[in-house]
Amino acid sequence: xxxxxxxxxxxxxxxxxxxxxxxxxxxxxxxxxxxxxxxxxxxxxxxxxxxxxxxxxxxxxxxxxxxxxxxxxxxxxxxxxxxxxxxxxxxxxxxxxxxxxxxxxxxxxxxxxxxxxxxxxxxxxxxxxxxxx
Numbered sequence: 666x667x668x669x670x671x672x673x674x675x676x677x678x679x680x681x682x683x684x685x686x687x688x689x690x691x692x693x694x695x696x697x698x699x700x701x702x703x704x705x706x707x708x709x710x711x712x713x714x715x716x717x718x719x720x721x722x723x724x725x726x727x728x729x730x731x732x733x734x735x736x737x738x739x740x741x742x743x744x745x746x747x748x749x750x751x752x753x754x755x756x757x758x759x760x761x762x763x764x765x766x767x768x769x770x771x772x773x774x775x776x777x778x779x780x781x782x783x784x785x786x787x788x789x790x791x792x793x794x795x796x797x798x
Contacts, residue, residue: 674777674778674797675748677746677748678748678749678777678778681718681745681746681748681749681778682749682778682780682795684713684716684718684745685713685745685749685751685780685782686780686793686795687712687716688709688712688713688716689709689780689782689784689789689792689793690789691712692705692708692709692712692784693784693789693792694789695708696708696784698755698784698785698786698787699755699785700755700784701755702753702754702755702756702784704755705753705755705784706722706742706743706753709743709751709753709782710722710743713743713745718745718746719745719746719747720743720744720745721743721744721747722742722743723740723741723742724740724741724743724744725737725738725739725740726738726739726740726741726770726773726774728773738773739766739769739770739773741770741774744774744776748776748778749776749778749779749780750767750770750771750774750776750778750779750780751779751780751781751782752766752767752770752779752780752781752782753782753783753784754781754782754783754784754785755783755784755785756783756785757785759783763781764781764794764796767779767780767781767796768796768798771796771798772798776798777797777798778795778796778797778798779795779796779797779798780793780794780795780796781793781794781796782794
């Protein structure tokens with residue numbers, strides 16, 4: 666284990682995390698489950714922007730392989746304040762690969778805080794998974 670894995674998140678990362686969770690609650694309370702992922706993404710980003718966050722949507726993550734940078738590698742759903750990655754879902758069945766996908770996004774971008782948010786749940790608290798590296 667690397668020592669840095671035990672470092673606490675910065676105050677700004679924690680603040681950003683609270684805003685992300687709050688935005689998920691606000692959107693889910695207003696819309697409920699059952700809509701398309703894009704609808705949740707637009708509304709989620711709107712709430713975060715109103716809270717003063719800097720948002721980047723559908724961000725390409727380059728992959729470096731064999732000394733070559735490939736720009737068409739991966740795409741993350743939402744980057745908040747250049748600190749946290751949010752992968753948004755709107756599906757009934759949770760796929761374990763989503764967590765692996767988020768972990769890969771965190772490692773490739775050098776970020777430490779990520780959220781996997783599935784809006785297609787009766788209670789949003791059961792749809793939010795926080796990951797810290």
